[in-house]
Amino acid sequence: MPSVLVVGYEPAAATGLIPGVDPDAIRAGVDEQLARFAERGIDAALATVVADGTAEPALVAALTERPWDVVVVGAGIRKTDALVPLFEQALALIHRHAPQAAVAFNTFPGDTVEAALRRL
Template sequence: MTSALLIGYDPHAIPVPDLDGAAVQAALDAEMARFGEHGIDAAMTLIVWDGSAESTLIASLTERPWDVVVIGGGIRKAEPLLPLFEQILNLIRRHAPQAAIAFNTHPGDSVEAALRRL
């Protein structure tokens, strides 16, 4: 079975006024169900940019050989998170070199992002 890892920023930790973390989490959970509907075995890793990000990412990336890793727009689009985005790319290259890399634009198009690279 094809596998995908979705990496996103924890929606409950995003310091954005009026952002409904629960609604974003619900959208992510719905997207995870969609992966299954497409026959893709998917997992999600939500991170916060702190001392735990690197070890959390390495554990997820080395859990099994992923076919594709999807990096969420919340990480990629936020300029203050550029160093985290760079760190993620380098960790993927180092710990999951066989995986294609895809980028979503919002929680609801992660499946499409993965399918572009599978």
């Protein structure tokens, strides 16, 4: 069974940091995508982080939980200028702790499955 880890910015912490974010809509979109992964027989999990000292240990724990086929890095982390250091950190940690995983990027929560499928 293929496995996908989705790494995203914690929706509740994104208010004010990511313009126009609706934490409830983000969470609903992510939950919908996790259900779509399950429908396709893909084992998927979510790891959310915030830009503080907890990001690295949270990412390392998620990345080393099992061998992932794909790690999808969410658009909130990738497209937000203030989060460039977190984006760089995430990529470095993926490279170090899940070198077998392909890396994919979504453009919003609703295309997370498609992003992963491009790399599976």
